[in-house]
Amino acid sequence: MAVLVYIESENNNFKKSSYEALSYGKALAEMMKKSLCGIVFNCSDFESLKAFGVDKILNIDNNELKDFSSKKYASAISEVIKSESINVVVLSSSPDSKFLGAHLSGMTESSFVSNVVELPDTIDPFVVKRTCFTNKAFSTTELISDLKILSIESNCFGLVEKLSDPKIENFEIKVISSNQKIKSIEKENGSVNIADAEIVVSGGRGLKGPENWGMIEKLADALGAATACSKPVSDMGWRPHSEHVGQTGKPVSSNLYIAIGISGAIQHIAGISSSKVKVVINNDPDAPFFKAADYGIIGDAFEIVPALTEKLEAR
């Protein structure tokens, strides 16, 4: 009986979102008086995982699992669930984890809830809080299958360090076959990803045109932040779709969200409301965003943004 965390990695480096999933998993395991088990694929250096209280790490070393495959990974994890008598699986909310979570839940006929924001209220019955209505509300949800799968909203729990000395085991599986194959991967170079970002700098139609994004990128660089935009900005092709945030775009649950030249329409606010601290820069004092923000500057973005960047760089 144990709690299992899927630990995502890329080239033997673990994702930060997985450290948060482990932190959550550890607290949950303690609540349930169970041990914490982690599953990794094709990794060799487990040192950094020791900080997050994991009791056992199962490594699946298999060339056929070099590339992420939702089906193959979910099938491998379902074998671990059986052999380790897992009760709860904890996932981050990265694109791969959510992709895999729903697939795994289908394969194992179990209940899955996503966008979880807190530890369960109670374990028996198993009741957790999650966001719904694109962050306009929370739901307290009861899960009733034996196996439960949770994916936690990023930055909802934070990193909680707890030293441990995990047992490391190789876990052998027979990889299922699939005719679904990756042909190629195109990476955008160097940018911080919105989903993983602690700080997001976002621009709206108030910036007038794509040629003005240089100052947004500079501010983002100064803060180590990801860049994002409002829907019309991506609709007009000023910025890629992957940067569109809001109800119909990506949700953002960063620690800091800086909105520049964005009016604050309800569909935009819905997508970013689970971000902890919001700063708005807008020259219209009546822009609705001021009602949703923690800090605001009324003024011209073309003056404020470069000045702010300069001050941050000088720190």
Place this chain on the structure above:
Amino acid sequence: MNILVCISNVPDTTSKINFIENDSKFDSNGIQYIINPNDEFGLTKAVKLKESNDAKVTVLTVGEHNVEATLKKCLAIGADKAVRIDCPAIDAFSVAKEIEFHCKDTFYDIIICGRESIDYNGGLVPGLLAGFLDYNFVTNCVSLEVEGDKATFSREISGGTEISESLLPIVIGSQKGLVEESDLIIPNMRGIMMARQKTLDVIKSRGIKPKAYDLKFNKPEVKSEVKLIKPNELDKLIDLLENEAKVI
């Protein structure tokens, strides 16, 4: 080729969300319902595939009578046939199971769902369905090409795009990018008239037991007033972010 588009009937994006009956139920009073935006991108793609691949497009919703207006809009947009599975949609598991049974009765080469719905927005139904049916699956899908029994598609990943291929059948989680905003079809008079001739089948539910129940809803706490900082006092902003909010 048979294409199924699963449609979630959701509150209009501008809706104010309220709850009734001791915060246990969504208050639908005065709410306008729309096709879930992610599903609308998928439906538009399906209608385009009709032209290039000689496909038949069916739209399906698990829901009660009140979802039919949304299904009729889908018919006016260009779907050939609509199906309603008659039961309230309680959780993603039971919804996906109901759809699975339908897909075992009627074979679909491509099943398109939205990446997530904007109401319960778990992003669960397409993955569950793929798991139940043991079909190929891709979500956050931003392109899809079909040739014969082969599909080539891409999805958004952390910091990029991944391009894959597989054989049909496949379940797709659609989103903007699969088609562009400007491709969305606004039903015209002809479409609306034609929709009246198309069938809307109501089928009985299998009575699947849900695995998750929403016990109670609540809204985020009301924000305290914004702190305004003068444009010439940017040091103060940096100080507040550093020492008060502790986010930089």
